[in-house]
Amino acid sequence: MTTRFPVVTGLGIIAAPGCGVDEVWNALRAGQSGLGPLTLFPSPRYGRSPVAEVRRDLIALGAPARGSRSDRLAWLAAREAVGEARLTGFNPDRAGVVLGCSVGGSFDSERFLTSLIKRGKMWARPTRFHECASATDLIADSFGLFGPCTTLATACSSSALAIATAAELIVADEAEVMLAGGSDSLSRITWGGFHSLMLVDAAGCRPFDATRAGMSLGEGAAILVLEEEEAARRRGATVLARLNGWGACCDAHHATAPHPDGAGAVAAMRIALRRAGLSPEAIDYVNAHGTGTRDNDIAEAKALKTTFGSRVPRFSFTKRFFGHALGASGAIEALVCVEALRRQELPTNLGFATLDRAIGIEPLTAVQRAPLRHVMSNSFGFGGNNAVLIFSQPDTVAHPPQQRAVAVAVTGIGVVKSSGLSPVQILPPLPPGTVKAFACGEFAGKDELTPVQRRRASRLAQMVLVAAKRSQPGGASGRLAVAIGTGFGDLGDAALFIENMIAKDEDEPMPTRFINSVHNAPAAQIAMDVGARALNSAPTARDISFEAALWQGVQQLAISEADTALVGAADELSKYVLAIGHRWSRWKNATPPGEGATVIRLVRNPDALAPLAHVTAVRLGRYRLPFDAEQEAEWIGEAVDIAQVDVVLSGAGGWPPLDRLYADAVAALSARAGRALEHRMYKHLCGDHYSASGFGFSQAVELVRANRGGVLLYTLSPSGAKAVCCVRA
Amino acid sequence: MDELAAELKTRLIQTLKLQGITPDQIQDDAPLFGTGLGLDSIDALELVVMLEKYYGIAIKDIEEGRSAMGSIHTLAEFIRTKQSLK
Numbered sequence: 169m170t171t172r173f174p175v176v177t178g179l180g181i182i183a184a185p186g187c188g189v190d191e192v193w194n195a196l197r198a199g200q201s202g203l204g205p206l207t208l209f210p211s212p213r214y215g216r217s218p219v220a221e222v223r224r225d226l227i228a229l230g231a232p233a234r235g236s237r238s239d240r241l242a243w244l245a246a247r248e249a250v251g252e253a254r255l256t257g258f259n260p261d262r263a264g265v266v267l268g269c270s271v272g273g274s275f276d277s278e279r280f281l282t283s284l285i286k287r288g289k290m291w292a293r294p295t296r297f298h299e300c301a302s303a304t305d306l307i308a309d310s311f312g313l314f315g316p317c318t319t320l321a322t323a324c325s326s327s328a329l330a331i332a333t334a335a336e337l338i339v340a341d342e343a344e345v346m347l348a349g350g351s352d353s354l355s356r357i358t359w360g361g362f363h364s365l366m367l368v369d370a371a372g373c374r375p376f377d378a379t380r381a382g383m384s385l386g387e388g389a390a391i392l393v394l395e396e397e398e399a400a401r402r403r404g405a406t407v408l409a410r411l412n413g414w415g416a417c418c419d420a421h422h423a424t425a426p427h428p429d430g431a432g433a434v435a436a437m438r439i440a441l442r443r444a445g446l447s448p449e450a451i452d453y454v455n456a457h458g459t460g461t462r463d464n465d466i467a468e469a470k471a472l473k474t475t476f477g478s479r480v481p482r483f484s485f486t487k488r489f490f491g492h493a494l495g496a497s498g499a500i501e502a503l504v505c506v507e508a509l510r511r512q513e514l515p516t517n518l519g520f521a522t523l524d525r526a527i528g529i530e531p532l533t534a535v536q537r538a539p540l541r542h543v544m545s546n547s548f549g550f551g552g553n554n555a556v557l558i559f560s561q562p563d564t565v566a567h568p569p570q571q572r573a574v575a576v577a578v579t580g581i582g583v584v585k586s587s588g589l590s591p592v593q594i595l596p597p598l599p600p601g602t603v604k605a606f607a608c609g610e611f612a613g614k615d616e617l618t619p620v621q622r623r624r625a626s627r628l629a630q631m632v633l634v635a636a637k638r639s640q641p642g643g644a645s646g647r648l649a650v651a652i653g654t655g656f657g658d659l660g661d662a663a664l665f666i667e668n669m670i671a672k673d674e675d676e677p678m679p680t681r682f683i684n685s686v687h688n689a690p691a692a693q694i695a696m697d698v699g700a701r702a703l704n705s706a707p708t709a710r711d712i713s714f715e716a717a718l719w720q721g722v723q724q725l726a727i728s729e730a731d732t733a734l735v736g737a738a739d740e741l742s743k744y745v746l747a748i749g750h751r752w753s754r755w756k757n758a759t760p761p762g763e764g765a766t767v768i769r770l771v772r773n774p775d776a777l778a779p780l781a782h783v784t785a786v787r788l789g790r791y792r793l794p795f796d797a798e799q800e801a802e803w804i805g806e807a808v809d810i811a812q813v814d815v816v817l818s819g820a821g822g823w824p825p826l827d828r829l830y831a832d833a834v835a836a837l838s839a840r841a842g843r844a845l846e847h848r849m850y851k852h853l854c855g856d857h858y859s860a861s862g863f864g865f866s867q868a869v870e871l872v873r874a875n876r877g878g879v880l881l882y883t884l885s886p887s888g889a890k891a892v893c894c895v896r897a
Numbered sequence: 898m899d900e901l902a903a904e905l906k907t908r909l910i911q912t913l914k915l916q917g918i919t920p921d922q923i924q925d926d927a928p929l930f931g932t933g934l935g936l937d938s939i940d941a942l943e944l945v946v947m948l949e950k951y952y953g954i955a956i957k958d959i960e961e962g963r964s965a966m967g968s969i970h971t972l973a974e975f976i977r978t979k980q981s982l983k
Contacts (some may be wrong), residue, residue: 381958424938677946680942
């Protein structure tokens with residue numbers, strides 16, 4: 169197998185300091201902070217904290233009117249990156265998008281909630297772009313990319329993890345070109361949320377300073393064009409930098425606080441260094457996470473000292489320029505690192521004045537020119553989620569991870585699902601109503617949870633924890649990776665938090681609900697429960713959220729970064745999804761809505777004692793319209809040996825227009841196989857929801873165990889995303 | 898018997914959804930965090946909200962909150978001091 173190297177060929181950014189790489193770099197050079205007063209929404213209680221808003225008319229800059237504020241920010245960054253890379257002449261089926269995001273279209277959905285709560289008006293249009301996957305879909309559609317697309321929502325490490333994941337898609341030969349980065353707009357939930365955690369500095373963030381008192385929030389988007397080196401050279405692209413190392417791991421320590429010694433941060437830096445084939449002394453500069461909170465900065469300083477010993481490289485942090493742009497932050501800082509390499513110039517800090525003796529190391533305090541070969545970017549997030557990237561000059565030698573073709577065995581499955589249809593009441597502030605749904609209600613198995621999990625984990629996280637216990641993890645065997653997909657995340661706690669904020673004008677905030685509302689909370693709960701310290705991820709990719717998680721888990725086994733992977737997906741019924749879907753006749757002539765959680769346990773084949781089944785292929789992509797069933801069968805045939813397939817288990821029965829596409833694809837696959845493949849479905853058993861294909865996977869394993877032959881799990885999303893995976897004995 | 902302390906125990910159990918714990922199981926001087934009830938920084942934030950909602954005491958700095966929340970006894974003293982200053 170040939171080795172593939174990811175390189176950077178384009179950059180794009182929009183954030184408070186500027187729109188475009190040059191404008192941003194000039195602001196960094198001039199020491200211009202992006203912090204200023206909040207104008208995006210009223211904030212009676214917290215309105216005086218400075219914030220790094222993008223004060224530009226996004227539509228006037230050319231962004232599409234369709235989409236949320238986060239989507240527009242992402243689109244503007246993508247346009248610049250694609251333009252700079254002069255991205256033409258590539259194969260669109262081998263080009264994809266991975267973005268990191270934490271709140272998606274929440275800013276826009278909050279306008280819907282405000283008019284609902286304050287004026288009793290049901291105006292649901294702004295909620296159409298609520299999901300974090302929305303920006304990824306928009307970019308894939310706008311720039312004609314049909315390769316693997318997914319979105320990662322691991323809070324503040326999201327977009328660093330997105331860049332690492334895009335690199336892995338290139339290394340795994342799933343793609344040649346990837347747009348990778350992140351986007352997050354300011355929103356009431358993160359604004360009220362971080363204030364309720366008492367983590368916002370009323371004077372603006374001062375990372376590493378002795379007097380620091382918290383973070384400042386920001387917003388923006390940054391996108392990198394990553395390409396496989398040979399493909400980039402073939403089309404004559406200019407290589408700006410190499411992505412030589414990346415590392416992701418989990419503290420498995422606490423829902424919000426970092427490990428006090430920065431143990432996970434050290435592990436992530438060491439993984440990245442090992443991958444890059446570098447010793448710590450080779451790093452010329454570190455862009456630290458440096459949020460300005462007391463705990464983060466102390467833990468990060470300890471981690472830097474542990475990793476680099478007495479010779480901590482020059483470092484700075486750019487949070488007072490950009491604010492903490494949460495899901496976009498890792499990509500913004502990655503872009504700063506690539507630009508530093510390109511210009512051979514180190515960005516300074518803002519906000520640091522006095523050395524903290526508990527920290528003991530001092531950041532750069534002036535812009536410096538310096539020869540730079542290897543630079544590191546750190547991103548750490550809620551759930552103890554750590555991601556580290558190492559960028560190097562184009563002429564350096566790289567050591568990408570070894571991709572091995574491995575057989576992956578399924579050794580356990582846990583499912584939480586409804587026992588059947590029941591009427592579900594739609595509660596205030598929505599107009600009252602009843603919708604029949606596959607609800608899990610008070611699902612069984614909660615008694616196995618610990619007292620803390622019972623009193624504090626969200627219902628969604630509890631469903632995932634119960635499913636994980638049923639998959640019989642039996643503790644971690646070796647390094648354990650976790651990837652739990654979700655389409656909506658914990659909409660219940662997120663909506664309650666925002667409802668409460670709007671109704672009470674920000675009084676009586678709900679800190680625990682905010683902590684629960686991050687999409688990676690269930691994956692982090694599993695990590696703490698079983699001590700899973702390898703990759704911890706929360707992909708959110710609409711109807712293929714499960715398959716996106718499955719891909720990540722299988723990949724961690726294939727590159728030997730984990731010995732066991734717990735992967736799955738979960739979504740829960742929300743009164744908002746029910747009410748809005750009902751109004752838009754979402755379930756007319758279709759399977760009613762549902763909810764549920766699935767977690768499966770994967771190991772490399774030789775390590776499996778009594779495998780239930782094997783996963784022989786997973787592939788993610790996007791389908792074209794008009795739908796070409798022949799082309800679709802060919803795409804599936806490239807990943808799966810159709811001679812070994814007997815049953816196609818599809819997501820049909822959900823959105824009616826897709827049923828025809830599924831039927832056509834199965835017919836084309838049968839023609840290709842030269843025999844009639846059986847077409848089966850599963851949504852009538854679990855209801856229609858973003859994580860339904862997780863339940864579908866459990867059905868595929870059942871069919872394999874009942875000697876029904878090889879099963880192809882095939883999922884199409886109304887958004888254009890598609891996925892296929894093959895399960896065999 | 899300290900009425901405020903008794904009230905605080907009930908509110909603590911309600912606010913933090915402490916299941917299977919009754920007010921009389923909480924000792925006035927037992928540490929709330931770490932050992933004892935085993936509460937953590939997230940519970941402290943919920944208690945900050947509780948103090949404001951029921952006692953009108955706004956805590957701006959979580960460090961101030963942490964020292965006040967050593968035990969039911971210190972929490973009751975903290976509330977009495979703050980309220981006498983009003």
